[in-house]
Amino acid sequence: MSQEAIGKERWGVGAELPSLAKMLSQEKIDRYARASGDFNPIHVDPAFAAQTPFGGTIAHGMLLLAYLSEMLTAAFGQAWLSGGRLKVRFKGAARSGETVAISGHVQRVQEGHERRRLWCEVGCLNQQGEVLVAGQAEVKL
Amino acid sequence: MNKAIEALEKGHQFSATPFVLDEEAVARYVEAVEDESLPRLAQAEGKAWVPPMAVAALALRSLMEEMTLPAGAIHGSQEFEFLRAVEAGERVACRAWLAHRSQRAGWWILAVEMEGADDSGQPVLTGRLTVMVPR
Numbered sequence: 001m002s003q004e005a006i007g008k009e010r011w012g013v014g015a016e017l018p019s020l021a022k023m024l025s026q027e028k029i030d031r032y033a034r035a036s037g038d039f040n041p042i043h044v045d046p047a048f049a050a051q052t053p054f055g056g057t058i059a060h061g062m063l064l065l066a067y068l069s070e071m072l073t074a075a076f077g078q079a080w081l082s083g084g085r086l087k088v089r090f091k092g093a094a095r096s097g098e099t100v101a102i103s104g105h106v107q108r109v110q111e112g113h114e115r116r117r118l119w120c121e122v123g124c125l126n127q128q129g130e131v132l133v134a135g136q137a138e139v140k141l
Numbered sequence: 142m143n144k145a146i147e148a149l150e151k152g153h154q155f156s157a158t159p160f161v162l163d164e165e166a167v168a169r170y171v172e173a174v175e176d177e178s179l180p181r182l183a184q185a186e187g188k189a190w191v192p193p194m195a196v197a198a199l200a201l202r203s204l205m206e207e208m209t210l211p212a213g214a215i216h217g218s219q220e221f222e223f224l225r226a227v228e229a230g231e232r233v234a235c236r237a238w239l240a241h242r243s244q245r246a247g248w249w250i251l252a253v254e255m256e257g258a259d260d261s262g263q264p265v266l267t268g269r270l271t272v273m274v275p276r
Contacts (some may be wrong), residue, residue: 005260008238024245028173028175031172032173032174034169034173035172035173035174035198036165036168036170036173036198036199036201036202037202038198038201038205039200039201040210040212040214041212042212042213048212052212052213061216061219062197062198062201062216062219063173063174065175065194065197065219066176066192066194066195066198067174069192069193069194070174070176070177070178070179070192071178073176073182073192074178075176077182078182078186078226079227080193080223081182081190081193081221081223081225082224082225082226083222083223083224083225084193084222084223085220085221085222085223086220086221086222087218087219087220088218088219088220089217089218090216090217090218090219117143127198135193135218
């Protein structure tokens with residue numbers, strides 16, 4: 001059986017994607033700000049962020065999405081890079097010092113003529129189990 | 142000219158500002174997000190793939206050259222479709238427009254839709270960003 005066929009067999013409804021855990025620190029948030037060019041003070045200025053309802057700096061939403069994308073790349077490889085779709089809502093803020101858990105599972109499978117289409121529920125939770133990001137990813141295998 | 146996003150009218154078209162995904166910028170991004178999957182895939186396939194979210198992040202940055210998000214702005218939702226894998230060294234131009242603008246409970250609700258295309262004009266990604274800005 002080809003690697004592609006093995007990959008297709010693997011992803012049935014309920015299959016878990018390879019989860020990740022990432023520890024967030026101010027250094028990592030600052031590094032992401034430099035890489036992305038997003039220097040919003042809510043992310044990089046602790047004195048400013050302390051005066052906001054968050055009470056401190058928070059990670060960029062796009063950094064959390066990068067973690068989701070890492071998981072989806074690990075799961076689906078090239079199929080994620082070419083044809084992947086992601087639709088998420090930001091429901092909470094990830095604070096510096098927290099560890100976030102990235103996970104997902106296959107929610108629905110549609111067999112096509114040549115390709116199989118998968119919808120996955122994906123999310124990011126903090127260590128208190130609060131949902132920070134929730135949404136759906138779609139790939140064609 | 143750089144304008145506050147909430148001052149833009151619905152339908153506003155942002156300038157398509159090209160950016161190059163050079164190896165240095167990609168390496169800086171991969172290090173920042175600690176992505177272990179993409180380098181493995183790139184090595185296995187012998188290609189200098191760019192993480193799709195790096196293309197998205199740099200596309201958003203290109204928009205920020207024309208608009209400002211106030212400090213209290215909140216990222217509400219995000220959608221992306223990655224149409225093809227992008228390699229380091231490619232140039233992408235991001236076309237974007239303000240697709241939605243409304244007010245609710247002391248907030249502006251704004252949505253920007255975008256399309257990033259390569260040098261031949263073929264789209265490599267599309268996206269929609271929703272932000273809430275305090276009024």
